[in-house]
Amino acid sequence: MQTTLLSLLIWLPIVGGFLVMALGARVAAARWLALLISVVTLALCVPLYAGFDGSTAAFQFQQNLPWIPAFNARYSIGVDGIALPLIILTAFITVPVIIAAWTSVTKRVAQYYAAFLIMEGLMIGVFSAMDALLFYFFWEAMLIPMFLIIGIWGGPRRIYATIKFFLYTFLGSVFMLVALVYMYLQTQDYSIAALQAMPLTLEEQRWIFLAFFAAFAVKVPMWPVHTWLPDAHVEAPTGGSVVLAAIMLKMGGYGLLRFALPIAPDAGRELDGFVITLSLIAVVYIGFVALVQQDMKKLIAYSSIAHMGFVTLGAVLAYDIVGATGSPAGAGMGLDGAMVQMISHGLISGAMFLCVGVMYDRVHSREISAYGGVINKMPIFGAFMVLFSMANSGLPGTSGFVGEFLVVLAAFKANFWYAALAATTLILGAAYTLWLVKRVIFGKVGNHHVAEMKDVDGREFLVLGVLAVSVVLLGVWPAPLLDMMRGSIEHLTQMILATKL
């Protein structure tokens, strides 16, 4: 069955982005058109969600057209339970990003919105591609708008940050490209399903896994290739930080689940200790690093790295769970946790960056020491900030709890010490987030800048309110999300645990 719904989701924002760009100096028109396009894109996710059957692992809403017969590469797109939540997240996050920039972006406004819309389309393309070459096409093309966003609208060291961001990601990606080409030469087919099904020797799998890992570990980012992220986050404009944290990082996790593990499952089994070690270092060490940050955005950036450590940890736990318990039952729990953590972190980190943006618009500083006692002047904002901080430290009842809890539980099944180390995040995460809240939100009014702060206006309230509702909703009722992924996660677990040798 061919449907054009996904194509619309990809191309509407891209084409719309160019239209917005064409508006040029007509700023108000550009704003409203951008908002309209992003809202329509989000609305298109409704039929996608409603028509999706989570009980099977099959790709749905497929569209399959010839693209490059010479390479046997096809324009084939579709969604399964892993891609769908991420696509909805992408469409969902773009709307607040557009609204949040309403008054705070004054330079090259139309281009700002255009860049975000084009990027939205490309990111949805990444998540819905069923062809590896198409995936790579979107994956790399996405770098261009982000490069421009950080470079044009970023802070003082934006050029350093954006070049570092581009080159890091590019370097990781080219190894993935070599791996893809290598496999294509054997299968003569770029479809992801064919690559997942092809037989590979352990030696081949090892190199392919590492090549993919190079691309995805940079994107996640995992320690020790994370250093581009704090720079990029600090320098990026608020919207750039939100998209970066909420969606782009998820592509690394998505890539692990879609490519690295199912294509090279035996290498995954062999190298899982390596991945787990790096993940735990991210959780523990980066947690400590976050503790000492002076800059709010940097703190949240490091906290993102720590939280993404849970995603990579959960992704590879299946092997050890089977090893420890002897049965594949419950092996998918780590993957469930990884997925929930991705969605939840997307919402929470996005919200945290928006909160920083709200304060930055008023005081023009990201230094923690420039604030203090914000709640005295901005009670509503303070409430939101406290809620998101609680979610960030994994308070039960918020979405942050569900993902972390699932991963820690799965880690317990695998090995007590994994769980023990991973669980330190409950202390560390609470420590750095709550200490941030204490210094920024509570206490006496820090200085005259803070004293002049005005509470959130209707626009900001709307943005933060919607995010707050979704964070809480996902926290108390994660069942719809888990149902959506059920079939796909089961299938993925089988693929990961099966051997290709």
Next chain:
Amino acid sequence: MTFTTNEIWLALPEIYLTTALCVVLLFDLFFATKNPGRTATLTLLVLVVGAVLASRQVIADRQVILGGMYVADRLSSLLKTGAFLFTAMALFYSRDYLARRGIQKGEYYVLSLTALLGVLVLASAANMVTLYVGVELLSLSLYALVAFDRDSGVAAEAAMKYFVLGAIASGTLLYGMSILYGMTGTLDLGALTARLGDSPGLGFTLAIAFIVSAIAFKFGAVPFHMWVPDVYQGAPTASAMMVATVPKLASFAMAFRFLAEGLMAQTPQWSQMLAILATVSVIAGNLIAIAQTSLLRMLAYSAIANVGFILFGFVAGSGAGFSSALYYTIAYVLMTLAAFAIVLISSRDGCEATELDHFKGLHQRDPLLAGAMAAVMFSTAGVPPFVGFWAKLQIIQALLASGHLTLALIAVVASVVGAFYYLRVVWLMYFEAPAEQPPLGKAPGMRLVLAINALAVLALGIMPEQLLALCRQVIPGG
């Protein structure tokens, strides 16, 4: 020797161009003394008609005619169409520039046409003599074009360097050919393999070394690249554009006719040599380009790195490799034309926009030029959705298919290094404030063609199939 009508029909592009060249020369002498712009218009017309003629040639299969001197196949037809078209674009872009510099003379166009004739002859060479005639026709015209601004000292210096080094390269080519002739007793490229036998010995290796270095010189590969940056910088920018673009097709033809067709059975010998040259070119070109402050010199080193990629296609030594090299060459010429066009439009009387700093804040001064330049830079860096990505992808595919994993890895890592200096151009244009605000030339016609050129870089990146399939069809085994 007898000619048949068929043979004349097959050689029509050359016959047409030679005739047209004489017409242009005479026209310039009698009708364009007051207004050299007329010659330019006539030349463009000639080129467009030529492109149509060359593309309309229906050549079902490879035919060797004119006593074994000349080959007509689908590759030659494609190369000729491309050469006509790209020359037309280059001359169109150069028109205002030449007029402003006061060097818009009829001879410029005549020399460009003789250079083009050299390209056509090379594309159809089936004999070493034809090949050599093509090379010399092209090279001598280019030397003169580089020196065209006779009042400019740097141009004269660049031309001198180019000429002396080029003469040495022609010498090595002749020397290599003469050794081959001594060993086989034939100048016919098609008969070489059979006469050389299985183990040709040391003399053959020597001959190959000479020929490969001559080809590397014409391409501008390391270590025969010394002339490239000096010519790019010293020559009038319009001439540099001529040197940088269309002759790349000729170099491809030369390498393909000589190595891939003539010495196919000896692939292991020459592909090893090319592998070294290509690797060094890709690494050195990309690294040295980072240190440049002049956009033209940066483009020169970028050309050297890109030539390395084209040679990688030959290193693969398969039909797929050659067709990917062809694709790369065409894509590269298309991108380079746009890049030079932007430099030409941005330069004004007395101030040539050849330094990187001239491009600071270009986006605020002229969004179209900046957008086109950004597209070209991302494309050359190999980022989708631009045509350069597919060019690089194909080369990597060909390298891996022929078992050159290490070379493929070197190629991709070098292209990441290269991405830095392409990004720097984007950064200067988009992230920096303009240092000066003088208005840029209007040139509506040029802008239109430039926009189409840049859109082609994008469109071929989104829908690469047509050109890909074409490049595969024209090369046997591609």
